[in-house]
Every structure is written in C-alpha cells, then in structure tokens.
Amino acid sequence: MRHRRHIRIAPLLLVLALAFAVATPTAAGPYREYDIKFTGEAPPPLGASPGDPELINSIAWLMNNKLDLPFPAVTKAYVYVNEATLVDGLVTLGGEKSNEAWDRWRNASGVATRNGVFLRGDHMAWMHLQGRAGLLAHELAHVSQRKLGEGGKLRPAVWILEGHADWVKFQVRDMLGYRPYAESRQNVVRAVVGAATPIKLFPDLQTLSGTAGWTDWTRKLGAITTYCQAFLAVDWLIERYGSAKLAEFMGRFALESAPGENWTTAYPIPYRQFTDEFRARLEDLSRAMPPAAGGSLAASRPSCD
Structure with missing residues (x-):
C-alpha cells in the first residue's frame, strides 16, 4: 500500500516536548508552542480532564498505530490567545498569504499548514473534552494528508480531504471511549435529514472539489451541506x-500523475459513477431515517460534530 512506504514512526507515543512561550499582547508568537516528537511504545494514559499535551499525545498515537496514518518527523502545534494573534501567526509562521489569511481563517478554531497546527486557545478553553479531541484529530488528519501527498503539486478534492478528516475525528473519539463511531455517524445523518436546506438543494460533490466552491457553499448554506455531506x-x-x-x-x-489518474488507479469504480451513486444514496436518507426533534448543526460550525 502506498502509504506504508513512508517512514513509519515506530510505535508512536507522541511526546510533546513543550517549549512554553508567553507572548506579549503585541507579539506575533503563540502563548503555547508544542514541539511534537514521535517516540515511545504505548499511548499515554488519559485522566478525566487531560491537558492539551496529553490529549494530543494519545490522539496522534492512535492515528499512527491504529489508523496507519503517517506524520512528518517534526511537527509543531501553536496555540494562540485570540483571533488576531492566530491570523498573525498563520502569516509569520504558517506561510499563509497575509491578504488571504484574515478572510479565510479569522473564525477558525484550528488550521493545519505545512509548518504545523495552529489553534485558538480561547476557543479550546470553553470546548468540552469531545470537542477538543475532535478539533485536534481533525487538524492532525490534515497534517497526515499533507505527508501522504508530500512533493506533489496537486491534491485530492476538498470534499475528500475534509470528509476524511472528520472520519478520522469520529474514529479517534470512538477509540478514546468518548462516543461510538456508529453514534457519531447517525448524528450526522440526522443533521443532514433535519437540515433547513432540503437535500435536493445540497451542492454536489463535484461542486465541492475546489477550495473556492467549498468555502462559498459553506458560507451560503452552512456546514451540514458541505462537511456533513x-x-x-x-x-x-x-x-x-x-x-x-x-x-x-x-x-x-x-x-x-495526470489529473484523474490517481482515482482510476486506486479504485475500480469511475469517479463520476461513485459521485452519482452517492448523490442518489444521499437523497434517499430522508426516507430511510426521520430527523431527530430539533436536531441540526449550527451553520457556522467548521465541521460536523
């Protein structure tokens, strides 16, 4: 399998050697910086209220050892105090363009870049444990995706990248004992069926292939029509x-490889056939499962929960 050709970080206990930096109100730097190192043989034990280093240790170990996802040998996590410092950090440390960072990421709780994971500490402070675990797993999944495609100029469709990151998130929550995967999946189905936007008006997967289309539809109709789908x-x-x-x-x-060749090499079903069959399956959901009373996700939520 292609992903096993990457250097496997031997049974991974993601030990975060913490370089603890306190930023001044005007500094661009984070107020917490984690230098992520991959060593050890067993996941660290988690208490009832684990700190961020302990939680990310366990999550990364599970992702590497149980889900067989590769990571760079060196990865950093930066935690910022607020919106302004996060955006500034994405420009100064994350390599993002200043004219795009504010518009794209100012409301984000976490962003994965080629230079590490950037997190909003003020958002994480009020998140429950499942929320923190989900955010960390989702963003670490994007780090792993970058490692898988390292060196290439193209990348998979956005719906594949974001859908996979949420798949990883729900798998990790299950393995941590926070919520069974089947229950998470059912919650997403109920959110889709109970969405304010009828399923027939959801954008199709082809429309959600690029960043611009993904962002536009998420802002227009909400995360249920993009992330959940x-x-x-x-x-x-x-x-x-x-x-x-x-x-x-x-x-x-x-x-x-040439555009389209990656899919045809990996899968026996044509891409268009899969997306068409999925669309029919999606539109059948309302007949298969009635919506839960009052159950829906906030339109501004960055990923399905």
Missing part, C-alpha cells in the same frame, strides 16, 4: 473499499 461520502467510500485504499489514493498525489 463530505463525511458521509468518505464514510461510504471507506465502507466499500477500506481506509487503506483511501490512504493509497491520497499518497498517489506525490507522484505527479
């Missing part, structure tokens, strides 16, 4: 062909 598509793709096949597909983007 993408998760269900990836969940079904993995159900049919396995998670290793998806990792192989994402790893092929490091090879600079």
Whole structure:
C-alpha cells in the first residue's frame, strides 16, 4: 500500500516536548508552542480532564498505530490567545498569504499548514473534552494528508480531504471511549435529514472539489451541506473499499500523475459513477431515517460534530 512506504514512526507515543512561550499582547508568537516528537511504545494514559499535551499525545498515537496514518518527523502545534494573534501567526509562521489569511481563517478554531497546527486557545478553553479531541484529530488528519501527498503539486478534492478528516475525528473519539463511531455517524445523518436546506438543494460533490466552491457553499448554506455531506461520502467510500485504499489514493498525489489518474488507479469504480451513486444514496436518507426533534448543526460550525 502506498502509504506504508513512508517512514513509519515506530510505535508512536507522541511526546510533546513543550517549549512554553508567553507572548506579549503585541507579539506575533503563540502563548503555547508544542514541539511534537514521535517516540515511545504505548499511548499515554488519559485522566478525566487531560491537558492539551496529553490529549494530543494519545490522539496522534492512535492515528499512527491504529489508523496507519503517517506524520512528518517534526511537527509543531501553536496555540494562540485570540483571533488576531492566530491570523498573525498563520502569516509569520504558517506561510499563509497575509491578504488571504484574515478572510479565510479569522473564525477558525484550528488550521493545519505545512509548518504545523495552529489553534485558538480561547476557543479550546470553553470546548468540552469531545470537542477538543475532535478539533485536534481533525487538524492532525490534515497534517497526515499533507505527508501522504508530500512533493506533489496537486491534491485530492476538498470534499475528500475534509470528509476524511472528520472520519478520522469520529474514529479517534470512538477509540478514546468518548462516543461510538456508529453514534457519531447517525448524528450526522440526522443533521443532514433535519437540515433547513432540503437535500435536493445540497451542492454536489463535484461542486465541492475546489477550495473556492467549498468555502462559498459553506458560507451560503452552512456546514451540514458541505462537511456533513463530505463525511458521509468518505464514510461510504471507506465502507466499500477500506481506509487503506483511501490512504493509497491520497499518497498517489506525490507522484505527479495526470489529473484523474490517481482515482482510476486506486479504485475500480469511475469517479463520476461513485459521485452519482452517492448523490442518489444521499437523497434517499430522508426516507430511510426521520430527523431527530430539533436536531441540526449550527451553520457556522467548521465541521460536523
């Protein structure tokens, strides 16, 4: 399998050697900086109220050892005090363009870049444990995706990247004992069925392939029509062909193959056929499961929960 060719970080206990830096109100730096190092043989034990270092240790170990996801040998996590310092950090440390960072990321709780994971400490402070675990797993999944496609100029469709990141999030929560995967999936289905926007008006997966389309539709109709739909598509793709096949597909983007070749090499079903079949499956959900009373996700939420 393609992703196993990456250097595997031997049974991974993600020990965060913490360089604790206190930023002044005007400083661009984070107020917490974690230098992530991959060593050890067993996941660290978690108490009832784990701190961020302990939580991210366990999550990364599970992702590498149980989900077979690769990581760079060196990865940093930066935690910022507020919106302004996060955006500033994304420009100064994350390599983002200043004219795009504010518009794209000012409301984000976390962002994964080629230079590490950038997090809003003020958001994480009021998150419950499941929320913190979900945020960390989702962003670390994006770090792993970058590692899989390292060296390539192209990347998979955004719906695949975001759907996979939420698939990882729900798997990690299950393995940590916070919520069974099947329950998380059912919650997403109920959110889709009970959404204010009828499923027939959801954008199709092709529309959600690029960053611009993804961002526009998320802002226009909310996360249920994009993140939730993408998760269900990836969940079904993995159900049919396995998670290793998806990792192989994402790893092929490091090879600079011709557009479309990565999918046809990895999967026996044509891309258009899969997306069409998924659309029919999505529209059948309302007949298969009635919405839960009052159950929906906030339109501004960055990923399905």
